[in-house]
Amino acid sequence: MNHLLVAPVALPLIAGALLLILWRAPLRLQRVLSLLACLGLLGLAVALLHSASHQGIQVYLIGDWPAPYGISLVLDQLAALMLALTALLALFALAYAMTGGDRAGRHFHALFQFQLLGLNAAFLTGDLFNLFVAFEILLIASYGLLLHGGGAERTRAALHYVALNLVGSLLFLIGLGTLYAATGSLNMADLATRIAALPAADATLARVAAMLLLAVFGLKAAVIPLHFWLPGTYAAASAAVAALFAIMTKVGIYAIIRLTTLVYGLGETPMLEWTSPWLLVAGLATIAIGTLGAMASDELRELIAYLVVVSVGTLVAGIALATPAGLSASLYYLLHTTLVTGGLFLLAERIASAREGSTRLSEGKRPPPSHQLGWVFFLGAIAVAGMPPLSGLIGKVLLLMAAHDQSALIPLWTMVLVSSLLLTLTLTRAGILLFWRGPEASPAKPRPLPWLVATGLLGMSPLLVILGGPIVDWTDATAAQTLDARTYVTAVEQSAPLVPRPAGEH
Amino acid sequence: MEALIALCIGLLVGGGVYLLLRSRSFSVVLGLTLLSYATNLLLFASGGLQTNQAPLIHEGGPFADPLPQALVLTAIVIGFAMTAFMLVLALRALNDLGSDRVDARQGGEEQ
Numbered sequence: 001m002n003h004l005l006v007a008p009v010a011l012p013l014i015a016g017a018l019l020l021i022l023w024r025a026p027l028r029l030q031r032v033l034s035l036l037a038c039l040g041l042l043g044l045a046v047a048l049l050h051s052a053s054h055q056g057i058q059v060y061l062i063g064d065w066p067a068p069y070g071i072s073l074v075l076d077q078l079a080a081l082m083l084a085l086t087a088l089l090a091l092f093a094l095a096y097a098m099t100g101g102d103r104a105g106r107h108f109h110a111l112f113q114f115q116l117l118g119l120n121a122a123f124l125t126g127d128l129f130n131l132f133v134a135f136e137i138l139l140i141a142s143y144g145l146l147l148h149g150g151g152a153e154r155t156r157a158a159l160h161y162v163a164l165n166l167v168g169s170l171l172f173l174i175g176l177g178t179l180y181a182a183t184g185s186l187n188m189a190d191l192a193t194r195i196a197a198l199p200a201a202d203a204t205l206a207r208v209a210a211m212l213l214l215a216v217f218g219l220k221a222a223v224i225p226l227h228f229w230l231p232g233t234y235a236a237a238s239a240a241v242a243a244l245f246a247i248m249t250k251v252g253i254y255a256i257i258r259l260t261t262l263v264y265g266l267g268e269t270p271m272l273e274w275t276s277p278w279l280l281v282a283g284l285a286t287i288a289i290g291t292l293g294a295m296a297s298d299e300l301r302e303l304i305a306y307l308v309v310v311s312v313g314t315l316v317a318g319i320a321l322a323t324p325a326g327l328s329a330s331l332y333y334l335l336h337t338t339l340v341t342g343g344l345f346l347l348a349e350r351i352a353s354a355r356e357g358s359t360r361l362s363e364g365k366r367p368p369p370s371h372q373l374g375w376v377f378f379l380g381a382i383a384v385a386g387m388p389p390l391s392g393l394i395g396k397v398l399l400l401m402a403a404h405d406q407s408a409l410i411p412l413w414t415m416v417l418v419s420s421l422l423l424t425l426t427l428t429r430a431g432i433l434l435f436w437r438g439p440e441a442s443p444a445k446p447r448p449l450p451w452l453v454a455t456g457l458l459g460m461s462p463l464l465v466i467l468g469g470p471i472v473d474w475t476d477a478t479a480a481q482t483l484d485a486r487t488y489v490t491a492v493e494q495s496a497p498l499v500p501r502p503a504g505e506h
Numbered sequence: 507m508e509a510l511i512a513l514c515i516g517l518l519v520g521g522g523v524y525l526l527l528r529s530r531s532f533s534v535v536l537g538l539t540l541l542s543y544a545t546n547l548l549l550f551a552s553g554g555l556q557t558n559q560a561p562l563i564h565e566g567g568p569f570a571d572p573l574p575q576a577l578v579l580t581a582i583v584i585g586f587a588m589t590a591f592m593l594v595l596a597l598r599a600l601n602d603l604g605s606d607r608v609d610a611r612q613g614g615e616e617q
Contacts, residue, residue: 177552
């Protein structure tokens with residue numbers, strides 16, 4: 001057993017607990033501790049990425065209990081990819097928060113670490129109930145982070161966000177209960193074999209559970225019609241928190257991928273096939289609603305939040321193609337959209353401070369013309385809209401190519417292309433209103449660091465293009481591995497405890 | 507017994523959903539509580555209902571499935587924590603917004 005597997009869960013847990021104890025310590029110490037933990041996490045994620053691509057699927061049995069009974073952590077390429085993405089995004093978000101945002105309230109760094117704990121646990125866990133527990137950990141940390149700094153608008157957004165997520169959690173539990181009643185197991189690999197072998201009567205019950213879980217994950221991912229919570233919440237959060245939240249919708253996407261390809265992936269018709277028409281419709285409708293919402297937004301951060309909705313729709317549509325190429329395109333797009341929308345949230349706050357306060361599009365001052373913010377906004381805008389030469393284009397082209405011989409060809413191409421065009425127009429309009437209209441703001445005193453961090457995160461987009469070849473090769477391999485549920489199940493089944501149990505003991 | 511449990515769960519869900527859809531945050535919290543009771547009951551029943559059986563696996567003899575009980579225990583703990591958080595948040599919202607309507611804007615009731 002590779003003990004490195006448990007480290008992405010243990011490290012933020014220990015760091016978060018330490019930060020809780022040290023909450024009276026000087027902020028400088030907390031920052032150093034938090035940053036060290038984040039850097040360590042990135043190092044771990046890179047090591048796991050390397051080991052996942054070379055050693056195949058690895059299983060870690062917590063407490064050395066054999067798989068269907070004990071809790072197992074499973075590392076495959078998809079999990080490693082999500083871990084690395086989370087660590088990278090978290091490092092930027094934390095660096096940005098450390099330029100002043102973390103001073104607004106207490107416990108920011110502890111909550112940040114607990115958020116990472118929940119995210120990492122969700123990506124690594126091998127059974128559905130622990131996925132629920134990980135969801136709860138990351139959600140309760142996200143409630144705290146969302147409220148960080150206070151303010152009436154934030155409280156209102158949090159009230160809606162918390163109530164909705166509590167209902168989501170209850171539905172999750174109902175789905176789990178139904179699934180357990182039908183199969184008698186909650187380990188994902190074990191479930192896959194049991195569901196495939198279910199008699200017809202119980203199979204219906206298992207399908208009901210599947211749809212319940214799909215609805216829950218759709219809520220977390222903000223798929224239409226469950227997306228209404230997202231724009232208000234993300235627009236109300238502070239910049240660093242909103243940037244970190246860019247990964248939260250992707251947890252829902254990750255769970256949808258796991259549910260459709262693994263848990264229900266072994267029967268005669270895998271779930272991905274019987275749900276793909278619905279997923280495609282939901283994905284395309286989400287793109288449409290997100291695009292319309294972005295066009296109607298009067299506020300930059302709300303606009304960016306709708307861009308997150310559009311990206312979720314694109315990802316779901318890619319998954320709905322139910323082919324390795326579609327999944328691979330989705331994974332590349334997932335990397336791109338998480339980093340770029342995160343960077344845009346950071347940039348929005350820089351724009352707000354350069355305009356002396358507001359990111360409303362219709363009113364406010366314009367930054368001094370010498371300011372480079374306009375160029376960075378331009379970079380982010382063409383990346384997120386999918387214009388050449390940045391990574392949005394590559395992601396969308398991969399997706400369009402994946403659909404080229406399918407029945408989904410016409411609706412998918414139309415929706416993605418029309419949405420890209422409209423988003424380009426919307427972002428152009430936003431840029432004009434933000435940078436060219438209104439009286440000139442007085443030059444703010446220069447604060448290079450936050451602005452460097454925001455640019456750095458957006459700079460991941462050109463990097464994704466330059467490293468495009470290796471990354472696409474890697475996402476291709478990841479997609480192939482993810483769609484091959486049998487290998488995953490075998491790896492879990494063959495994971496034996498290190499210490500053999502004496503005969504006669506259960 | 508199945509019918510009784512099902513009836514209980516159904517009543518709790520009905521009441522919970524009704525309260526959840528009301529516009530005062532206190533009712534919403536109560537609705538969430540009722541819903542979480544219903545969910546816990548359902549989770550508890552998902553392993554099959556047994557009377558007078560210990561949730562211990564032993565050789566020979568019937569036993570109640572221990573796993574749903576472990577699950578429900580975790581779910582109860584998490585549910586309590588979340589409900590407590592929601593209550594505190596509702597109080598904070600009442601304080602910040604001057605109203606306990608769920609869609610209140612700052613400045614109170616009349617808006």
